[in-house]
Amino acid sequence: DQQVKQNSPSLSVQEGRISILNCDYTNSMFDYFLWYKKYPAEGPTFLISISSIKDKNEDGRFTVFLNKSAKHLSLHIVPSQPGDSAVYFCALMLEGNEKLTFGTGTRLTIIP
């Protein structure tokens, strides 16, 4: 039973526009919410995170939003750049537990 779902397997966005990636989860106990980015033939790399006590965290072009009541997480990338083309995974953590519970991934393609 998939606890964390990314309902869009793929997404194409024009360069310069906003990319919005979504993630839904079922367990309201999670404390930390992360986004990882993965290029082909490489491991996932950490992008940005947010704790459950916040609803927004921003880092340059990347902003993560958390809606706890809806159990929904999103990543906004603006403006989108060709180098942002990758697979994006959301990952959730419980306080005091290093284990990451991953979503199913969304392949983002930025069109020049």
Place this chain on the structure above:
Amino acid sequence: EAQVTQNPRYLITVTGKKLTVTCSQNMNHEYMSWYRQDPGLGLRQIYYSMNVEVTDKGDVPEGYKVSRKEKRNFPLILESPSPNQTSLYFCASSLGAGLISNQPQHFGDGTRLSIL
């Protein structure tokens, strides 16, 4: 350079032939973990280790073994591989202090295993 190194990167083998995938990290991390990535399922945790000689099962441990005799190494062992273990495998490590340390898990570049 801080890194997690996995070997081999690619392996094609046959059912039942024991294999080991090595994982080494140079960051003095306490926590290490193995994940497998399959289409439509994301990454799922196989085993993890909180420290030397401390290992525990993740979500999909069947058919796998691990050991943690030294802090830097965390090999994944398939005693009798089967075709359903064909997958992309990732090793990861972290300080083990949770996100309080603001240092989430670092991943290796992956090992693609094909079991025929």
